[in-house]
Amino acid sequence: MSTYWKANQRRLAPWLFLAPGMIMFAIYVIIPIFQSMWISFYDWDGLGEAVWIGTANYVELADDPEFYTSFKNNIIWLVLYLLAVPAGLLIAIFLNQTVRGIRLYKSLFFFPFVISQVVVGLIFTWFYAPGFGPIFKLTELVFGQGTAILADDRYVTYGIIAAGLWPQIAYVMILYLTGLNNVAPDQVEAARLDGAKGWRMLWYVILPQLRPATFIAVVVTVIGALRSFDLVSIMTAGGPYGSSRVLSYYMYEQALSEYGYRMGYGAAIAVVLFGIMMVFISGFIWKMWRDETER
Amino acid sequence: MVHKKAGALALMAALLMSTSAMAQDKRELKYFADFDPIPLAAFEALIVDFEAANPDVDVVLQNFDHEGYKTAIRNFLTTDSPDLANWYAGNRMAPFVNAGQFQDVSDVWEANGLSDSLASAKASMTIDGKQWGVPYTYYQWGIYFNKDAYKAAGAEVPATWDEFVANCEKFKAANIDCLTVGTKALWPGAGIFDYMSLRTNGYEWHMDLTAGKIAWTDQKVKDVFAQWARIQPFITANHAALEWEDAAALMVQGKAANYVMGNFSVGNFKAGGMTNDTLGFMPFPEITPGIPRAEDAPTDTIHIPSGAKNVDDAKLFLAFVADAAVQTKLNTALSQLPTNKNSTVPADDPFLVAGFEMLSSAHALAQFFDRDAPAEMAKAGMEGFQEFMVKPENLDAILERLEAVRAKAYE
Numbered sequence: 001m002s003t004y005w006k007a008n009q010r011r012l013a014p015w016l017f018l019a020p021g022m023i024m025f026a027i028y029v030i031i032p033i034f035q036s037m038w039i040s041f042y043d044w045d046g047l048g049e050a051v052w053i054g055t056a057n058y059v060e061l062a063d064d065p066e067f068y069t070s071f072k073n074n075i076i077w078l079v080l081y082l083l084a085v086p087a088g089l090l091i092a093i094f095l096n097q098t099v100r101g102i103r104l105y106k107s108l109f110f111f112p113f114v115i116s117q118v119v120v121g122l123i124f125t126w127f128y129a130p131g132f133g134p135i136f137k138l139t140e141l142v143f144g145q146g147t148a149i150l151a152d153d154r155y156v157t158y159g160i161i162a163a164g165l166w167p168q169i170a171y172v173m174i175l176y177l178t179g180l181n182n183v184a185p186d187q188v189e190a191a192r193l194d195g196a197k198g199w200r201m202l203w204y205v206i207l208p209q210l211r212p213a214t215f216i217a218v219v220v221t222v223i224g225a226l227r228s229f230d231l232v233s234i235m236t237a238g239g240p241y242g243s244s245r246v247l248s249y250y251m252y253e254q255a256l257s258e259y260g261y262r263m264g265y266g267a268a269i270a271v272v273l274f275g276i277m278m279v280f281i282s283g284f285i286w287k288m289w290r291d292e293t294e295r
Numbered sequence: 296m297v298h299k300k301a302g303a304l305a306l307m308a309a310l311l312m313s314t315s316a317m318a319q320d321k322r323e324l325k326y327f328a329d330f331d332p333i334p335l336a337a338f339e340a341l342i343v344d345f346e347a348a349n350p351d352v353d354v355v356l357q358n359f360d361h362e363g364y365k366t367a368i369r370n371f372l373t374t375d376s377p378d379l380a381n382w383y384a385g386n387r388m389a390p391f392v393n394a395g396q397f398q399d400v401s402d403v404w405e406a407n408g409l410s411d412s413l414a415s416a417k418a419s420m421t422i423d424g425k426q427w428g429v430p431y432t433y434y435q436w437g438i439y440f441n442k443d444a445y446k447a448a449g450a451e452v453p454a455t456w457d458e459f460v461a462n463c464e465k466f467k468a469a470n471i472d473c474l475t476v477g478t479k480a481l482w483p484g485a486g487i488f489d490y491m492s493l494r495t496n497g498y499e500w501h502m503d504l505t506a507g508k509i510a511w512t513d514q515k516v517k518d519v520f521a522q523w524a525r526i527q528p529f530i531t532a533n534h535a536a537l538e539w540e541d542a543a544a545l546m547v548q549g550k551a552a553n554y555v556m557g558n559f560s561v562g563n564f565k566a567g568g569m570t571n572d573t574l575g576f577m578p579f580p581e582i583t584p585g586i587p588r589a590e591d592a593p594t595d596t597i598h599i600p601s602g603a604k605n606v607d608d609a610k611l612f613l614a615f616v617a618d619a620a621v622q623t624k625l626n627t628a629l630s631q632l633p634t635n636k637n638s639t640v641p642a643d644d645p646f647l648v649a650g651f652e653m654l655s656s657a658h659a660l661a662q663f664f665d666r667d668a669p670a671e672m673a674k675a676g677m678e679g680f681q682e683f684m685v686k687p688e689n690l691d692a693i694l695e696r697l698e699a700v701r702a703k704a705y706e
C-alpha cells in the first residue's frame with residue numbers, strides 16, 4: 001500500500017485534490033441531468049406511480065403550440081440579450097477616463113447588477129403599470145392611448161428583455177472595464193505614432209486585446225438569456241395567456257407550479273433546453289480548448 | 296474524580312428521564328398549515344381552546360408561506376408526514392386522495408353527525424362515497440360594487456342581467472369601468488366564467504363541463520361566451536397586467552363600479568376607505584330565467600395524511616373543528632362563513648350575513664373553477680378566459696385549444 005502510494009504519489013495527488021469537487025459535481029449536476037432524461041420518458045405526477053410512456057412526452061412537445069411560443073421567445077431573448085455586449089462595451093469605453101470621482105460614476109453604473117433580479121422585475125413592472133407607470137404615461141402622451149406593455153402579447157417579451165438588459169449591460173460593462181485596465185499602453189502609444197485613431201484604433205488595437213473579456217461577456221450573456229426565469233416569473237408569470245413564456249418557465253409551470261403535475265413533460269422540456277444550451281456550451285468549450293492548445 | 300463522573304451521569308440520566316416523562320405526558324399532534332396572519336391568529340386561538348379541552352394533547356403548528364405550501368405539501372406528504380394538513384375541497388384534493396396520501400375520515404363524519412351539520416359542504420368532501428377531510432370555513436363569491444360609482448353614473452342597482460348590461464353603457468358614459476378584474480394571477484377571471492356558466496346553463500351543466508364530460512366546442516359553451524361578450528367591452532382594459540388588489544383599488548377610487556370577487560376582498564375595500572355605506576354586495580344576477588341559483592363557495596379543509604403517526608388525536612381535532620360553536624368563533628375571527636349550519640355569523644357584518652343567507656338558500660355550491668377542474672384543464676381554461684377578455688375575436692381558437700387540453704387532461 002505505502003510503496004504503491006510512494007511510487008504513484010505525484011500521479012494520484014491531483015485526483016485526490018479534485019475528488020471533492022468532482023463528487024459534488026457528479027451528485028448535483030451530472031447525475032440529475034441523466035435523471036431528468038430518465039424521468040422524461042415517464043408519465044408521473046410526482047406523487048403516484050410513474051408510468052413508462054417512451055417518447056410520448058417528446059411527441060406531444062413537438063405538437064405543442066405553447067412549446068413553440070416559449071421556444072420563439074427564447075430565440076428573441078438570445079438575440080436581443082446579446083445587445084448587452086456592444087452596449088456594455090460602449091459604456092465601458094466612455095467610463096474609462098481619469099477624472100475626479102470616476103470610481104463613483106463607475107460604481108453607480110454597476111449598481112443595477114448589484115440589486116436582485118426580483119427587484120429589477122418589480123421596478124420595471126411599475127414602469128409599465130397601466131394607469132400610473134411612467135412608460136404607460138409616456139405612451140399615453142405620445143399616442144393618445146396608453147399601452148400597458150405587460151398586458152399586450154405583442155410587446156410583453158420585449159418589455160421583459162428591456163428589464164433584463166439593464167443589469168446585464170452593467171455586468172458586461174464591468175467585464176470590459178477590467179479588460180480595459182489591462183490594455184497595453186505601449187501598443188496604444190505605438191498605434192498612435194502610426195497615425196491610428198478613432199474607429200481604427202478601437203477595431204484594430206483595443207478590441208483584439210479585449211478578446212478574453214468579449215468571450216466571457218458573450219458566454220455569460222448567452223447563458224443568462226437561456227436561463228431567463230426570474231424576470232418572467234416576477235413580471236408576468238408567463239402571461240398574458242402564456243405569450244411571454246420561455247422554456248425554463250414553461251418547464252417550471254408544467255412540473256412544479258401550482259397547476260403543474262407533469263414531471264415527465266417538464267423533464268422533457270428540460271432536456272430540450274439542455275440540448276440547446278449544450279450547443280452553445282460545447283461551442284465555448286471547444287473554443288477555449290483550441291485557444292489553449294494553440295498557445 | 297470517579298465520583299464526579301458518576302454524579303454527572305446520574306444528573307444526565309435524571310434530565311433525560313424528566314424530559315422524556317414530560318413528552319409522554321402530552322401526545323404530540325403535528326399540524327402543517329398555510330395561514331396568512333389573520334387566520335393564523337384565529338387558529339392559534341382555536342388550538343388553545345382545543346388543548347384546554349384535551350389537556351393531554353400538544354398541538355405543534357408549523358405554518359408555511361401560502362404559495363410555498365402548495366409545493367411543499369407534495370414533498371412532506373411522502374417524506375415527513377404531519378398528523379394534520381390543510382388543503383382544499385373538490386377536485387383539488389383528488390390527486391392526494393387517488394395517490395392514497397389522505398386518510399378516509401368517514402368515521403369522523405359518522406360519529407359526529409357531520410353529514411347533517413356540514414351538509415352543504417359534504418359533496419365537495421366526498422370521493423368514491425367516502426369523506427377525506429373536514430371543512431372549517433368557506434366564503435361566498437358575488438358582485439361587490441361601489442355605491443358612489445352607481446350614483447355618479449346615475450345607474451340603479453340591477454336586478455337582472457339585462458339591466459346589468461344596460462348599466463354598463465351608463466358607466467361608460469361616466470368614464471367608469473362597468474366591471475373590473477385583475478387577471479395577472481389568472482384566477483380572478485375564472486370567477487367571472489364560473490358565474491357566466493352557472494347562470495347561463497346551470498350547476499349540473501357546469502359541473503359536467505369541469506368534469507370533462509362536455510366538449511368545449513359545444514354550442515352551450517358558446518352560449519356562455521356570447522353572454523360574456525356583452526360585457527367584455529366594459530371590463531377594465533389592461534387587466535392582464537393587474538393583480539386582483541390593483542383592480543380592487545380601482546373600485547375603491549370609483550374608477551370601476553362592479554367587481555366579481557370573493558368575500559375576502561372586503562378587507563381590501565375597507566382598508567382603501569370604503570364603508571358599509573359605500574360598499575355594496577349582490578348575488579350575480581340571473582341570466583337564463585328559471586335556472587336554480589348556484590354559487591361559488593371555495594371551501595378550506597383539514598386532512599389527515601396517510602403517514603400520520605397520531606391518528607386518534609388527529610380525528611379528535613377534526614371533530615373539534617367541525618363543532619358548531621368552534622366554527623362560529625373561528626369564522627368570526629376569520630370574517631368568513633362557517634360550514635356548520637348550526638353556527639352563527641356576526642349580525643353586524645352585512646357581507647357575512649348576506650353571504651350566509653345566499654349560500655344557505657342556494658341550489659348547490661361550486662368550489663371554484665381551479666378546484667372543480669383538474670389542474671391542467673384549470674390552467675389552460677383560465678388562460679383562455681384571460682385571452683377572451685382581451686381578444687374576444689379569438690374565441691373559436693381558444694375553444695379549440697381548450698378542447699385539445701380536455702382530451703388529455705381527463706385521461
